Amino acid sequence: MSYLENIKSPQDLKKLKLKELDILASEIRNFLINSISKTGGHLASNLGVVELTIAMHYCFNSPRDKFIWDVGHQAYTHKILTGRMNGFSSLRKYGGLSGFPKSEESPYDAFNTGHSSTSISAAIGLAEARDLLGEDYNVVSVIGDGSMTGGLVYEAMNNVGRNNTKLLIILNDNQMSISKNVGAMSKYLSELRTAPKYLAAKSGIYSFFDGMPIVGGAVNNILEKAKEGIKYALVPNIMFEQLGIKYIGPIDGHDLDKLINVINKVKVMNQPILLHVITKKGKGYKQAEKNPCAFHGVSSFNVKTGQALKAKVKETYSDIFGQTMVKLANKNKKLIAITAAMPSGTGLEFFSKLYPERIFDVGIAEEHAVTFSAGLAKSGFIPVFAVYSTFLQRSYDQIVHDVCLQKLHVVFAIDRAGIVGADGETHQGIYDLSFLSHIPNLVLLAPKNKEELEDMLDYAVNRQKNPIAIRYPKGNVSSNIKSLDKKVSDFSFDIIKQGKEIAVISVGVMADTACKTAEMLEKDGYCPSVIDPRFISPISPELINELKNKYKYIFTIEDNIVSGGFGSKLCQNLIQNKIYNKVIYNFAFPNAFIEQGSREELLKKYKLDSENIYKIIKKILEQS
Numbered sequence: 001m002s003y004l005e006n007i008k009s010p011q012d013l014k015k016l017k018l019k020e021l022d023i024l025a026s027e028i029r030n031f032l033i034n035s036i037s038k039t040g041g042h043l044a045s046n047l048g049v050v051e052l053t054i055a056m057h058y059c060f061n062s063p064r065d066k067f068i069w070d071v072g073h074q075a076y077t078h079k080i081l082t083g084r085m086n087g088f089s090s091l092r093k094y095g096g097l098s099g100f101p102k103s104e105e106s107p108y109d110a111f112n113t114g115h116s117s118t119s120i121s122a123a124i125g126l127a128e129a130r131d132l133l134g135e136d137y138n139v140v141s142v143i144g145d146g147s148m149t150g151g152l153v154y155e156a157m158n159n160v161g162r163n164n165t166k167l168l169i170i171l172n173d174n175q176m177s178i179s180k181n182v183g184a185m186s187k188y189l190s191e192l193r194t195a196p197k198y199l200a201a202k203s204g205i206y207s208f209f210d211g212m213p214i215v216g217g218a219v220n221n222i223l224e225k226a227k228e229g230i231k232y233a234l235v236p237n238i239m240f241e242q243l244g245i246k247y248i249g250p251i252d253g254h255d256l257d258k259l260i261n262v263i264n265k266v267k268v269m270n271q272p273i274l275l276h277v278i279t280k281k282g283k284g285y286k287q288a289e290k291n292p293c294a295f296h297g298v299s300s301f302n303v304k305t306g307q308a309l310k311a312k313v314k315e316t317y318s319d320i321f322g323q324t325m326v327k328l329a330n331k332n333k334k335l336i337a338i339t340a341a342m343p344s345g346t347g348l349e350f351f352s353k354l355y356p357e358r359i360f361d362v363g364i365a366e367e368h369a370v371t372f373s374a375g376l377a378k379s380g381f382i383p384v385f386a387v388y389s390t391f392l393q394r395s396y397d398q399i400v401h402d403v404c405l406q407k408l409h410v411v412f413a414i415d416r417a418g419i420v421g422a423d424g425e426t427h428q429g430i431y432d433l434s435f436l437s438h439i440p441n442l443v444l445l446a447p448k449n450k451e452e453l454e455d456m457l458d459y460a461v462n463r464q465k466n467p468i469a470i471r472y473p474k475g476n477v478s479s480n481i482k483s484l485d486k487k488v489s490d491f492s493f494d495i496i497k498q499g500k501e502i503a504v505i506s507v508g509v510m511a512d513t514a515c516k517t518a519e520m521l522e523k524d525g526y527c528p529s530v531i532d533p534r535f536i537s538p539i540s541p542e543l544i545n546e547l548k549n550k551y552k553y554i555f556t557i558e559d560n561i562v563s564g565g566f567g568s569k570l571c572q573n574l575i576q577n578k579i580y581n582k583v584i585y586n587f588a589f590p591n592a593f594i595e596q597g598s599r600e601e602l603l604k605k606y607k608l609d610s611e612n613i614y615k616i617i618k619k620i621l622e623q624s
């Protein structure tokens with residue numbers, strides 16, 4: 001029997017000796033590689049933190065002590081050690097184990113995560129609450145160097161340094177975000193890692209530190225001062241310490257002995273501490289070590305070769321976006337691409353090779369990316385910020401205040417709109433229409449096929465001067481729906497199928513569903529029109545006129561929540577135009593957080609598939 005099979009909770013881990021822990025670490029790695037090769041998931045990040053997670057559970061008492069995993073994609077070993085190993089066959093599937101920490105799933109998950117750079121804020125909140133309540137436990141935030149590029153981290157550290165509150169921040173530094181980590185913070189961390197004098201004397205510091213009697217935080221003051229002196233002499237500036245957070249490190253994040261030693265010492269220190277741990281992303285799996293970016297998030301793969309089992313999706317909307325950007329940049333020298341640490345996911349890799357000076361990877365900093373774009377636009381450039389729908393949520397005020405209020409020509413290319421699938425609640429792109437479609441000056445478009453995405457991007461860059469957003473989904477460009485009205489022009493909408501009395505109006509790629517629904521209705525003798533509004537906001541006044549004059553029944557279909565989406569905006573427009581005599585129904589997701597699952601599963605569950613929509617429409621038509 002393996003050590004791993006005997007671990008049902010962190011208590012079981014504590015019975016093991018150091019040598020046995022090393023064996024356990026390699027068993028966990030094997031389990032992760034084999035299991036993720038079948039289900040898909042975040043592989044490389046998880047392989048990098050096996051020893052760190054073991055050491056944390058060995059030294060602390062979770063769930064009493066609280067761990068907060070930044071982003072949370074690296075919490076698989078934590079899940080294994082806290083009794084959830086059997087759930088891994090259902091990882092990220094409908095009804096299965098979440099790929100992120102989730103309090104609803106386990107009391108060991110102290111705080112839900114999914115979006116980056118939140119862990120220090122949450123941790124200081126928990127720590128201050130603990131102190132206010134007079135309680136006594138440890139709060140530990142684990143944050144990657146990539147996530148340290150997010151602005152919230154600095155707001156949090158500003159807060160941490162204020163009260164000298166006991167808190168441990170473990171900085172898991174593997175020099176990688178999804179792609180190579182970028183920016184001044186990343187450079188600064190390498191300086192800490194590699195400052196030659198510091199490295200040379202590091203072992204000296206550790207023997208000094210290791211020998212120090214730290215009991216209950218009562219640290220000998222003189223020794224402490226001397227140690228500080230050595231640190232400062234060796235590394236010119238320890239930023240964290242200047243913010244009031246004690247810096248310890250860097251230490252080897254794969255050396256269990258050292259990790260356990262150091263964590264046991266820092267856990268009794270009564271102050272905010274940042275422990276700098278150096279790890280290797282993909283550790284222990286050759287292919288992932290060689291190409292950590294490709295193994296950040298994977299679908300099922302062959303363990304021997306590292307090759308994906310499923311054929312790559314033919315062409316995604318992200319691919320089309322990336323290719324179109326290259327074409328547009330060729331002709332328009334003012335075009336600039338912006339990404340917040342997602343050059344690969346958003347399809348901008350090719351662009352970055354051709355135009356390295358015209359792409360800015362700003363780190364995981366979506367708020368900054370928007371205001372930075374506003375600055376570029378103010379000076380006559382045309383910035384295109386490519387971003388996932390879910391991550392744009394945090395940039396709301398920047399869009400309103402910095403871009404739209406000044407009517408600046410910033411283009412938002414909103415990828416992963418609608419259902420994203422396996423990442424679940426934290427990542428669904430089903431709120432963007434609601435939070436964007438009421439902002440003054442912002443034009444919001446949704447393409448239904450790849451040709452329209454190309455054309456809309458050209459329209460947004462070359463034929464518009466407003467702030468403008470285009471939202472498109474994850475995955476391949478499977479839609480067979482062709483545009484009848486070829487070119488996108490101001491307020492042009494596309495009548496995909498001309499009928500009468502009944503209008504089925506679908507947003508973007510939901511046109512596919514609308515056409516299938518219409519075919520079913522036709523078999524029953526109805527004659528619906530299928531209309532693509534293209535302009536989600538503002539809604540075309542001509543479309544409103546068309547609906548006023550020609551239709552009695554109006555059905556809208558969108559992959560957004562119902563409140564504030566296209567359907568609700570259309571209803572408002574009709575009422576404002578004193579158009580009352582219509583039967584209307586909005587098909588959309590409920591105002592809820594939508595769980596993980598495939599797009600098909602979720603559309604079916606929420607009655608947004610053509611069969612269900614057809615049944616509901618038919619009932620409405622029969623009853624009225």
Ligand SMILES: Cc1ncc(C[n+]2csc(CCOP(=O)(O)OP(=O)(O)O)c2C)c(N)n1
Nearest residue numbers: 045114115116144145146147176177178341
């Ligand atoms: C706000 C936000 N933007 C983008 C992402 C996508 N994302 C997930 S993990 C990741 C990289 C994180 O890097 P790091 O913190 O260093 O962790 P590592 O994977 O290297 O362990 C990014 C950009 C996100 N989760 N949240």
